[in-house]
Amino acid sequence: MILFDLDGTLVDTAHDLAYALNLQRERHGMAVLPLDVIRPYASHGSKGLLSIGFDLTPEDARFDVMREEYLALYDQVLTRKPVLFPGVAELLAALDEENMPWGVVTNKPRRFTQPLLQNIGLLERAACVVSGDDASRPKPHPDTLFLACEQAGINPHRCWYVGDAERDIQAGRAAGMKTVVALYGYLGTDDRPDEWGADVSVNAPLELLRLINGK
Structure with a gap:
């Protein structure tokens, strides 16, 4: 089984994550911060986004309030324009084939994961979410990865x-x-x-097919 991270690996969500952060900054x-400034932090959740947007860390007294404010704003815009990274659609089609x-x-919290994947047409296709x-x-603990394997009925040692x-x-x-490190991500x-310490890295999603097939 192939398991994917979501933001920055399977789906490009940076535009909507940045849009919500800039709404909060304007508030x-x-x-407004340029997208290319925010983009590298898009894989690091609200912690990373609040660090670049407001120079906040979880130790700051304002962090929890600002985090809830950000998440409420993102909740309103998370399906504005998420897109699959180039080659992901073809990769998933090949895996299905x-x-x-x-x-x-x-x-990502479930309150965002489910509607995002539903919006982009992947929720029903995935073996586990x-x-x-x-x-x-x-993550970085393995608990969620073990849960995915349990849901799919596949041994973790047979997974990427x-x-x-x-x-x-x-x-x-x-x-x-x-x-596998997705070098095309954030x-x-x-x-x-x-x-x-990854086994391998890829510059594009379709490179995974050659790895999986041993070519």
Whole structure:
């Protein structure tokens, strides 16, 4: 089975994540940030977005209130224009043709994961969909990956996990899966994917087919 992270790996959600952040900045009298400034933080959830948008960390007294405000805004715009990364549609079609099950494991809360995948037409096709709040510990812990395997009835050692953040690789390795870095995702200038210990990296989704088929 092939398991995918969601934001920055399977679906390009940066436009809507950035749009919600800029709505929040405007609400607080701040200027809009360019998409290319926000984009590298899009895989890091509200924690990463609030760090670039407001220079906040979870230790700040305002963090929880600002996080709830951001999530409420994102809830209103999350289906504005999410798109599959180029090549993802063809990759998933090829996996379906080969009867290779695939699923989604994300740290995104279920309240966002389900409508997003429904909107983009993937919810019913996936063998499993596990969100960050479906288990007691999200990535980098392996709990959600184990839950996905349980739902699909497949041994973790027969799975690949594909993601664009270090925590994805940490979780996949902890679960005993083969791991793949999606270099086309939301990597920032400070990221060092070659140091994450992944089995392999890909520059485009369709490269996964050659890996899976051993070519």
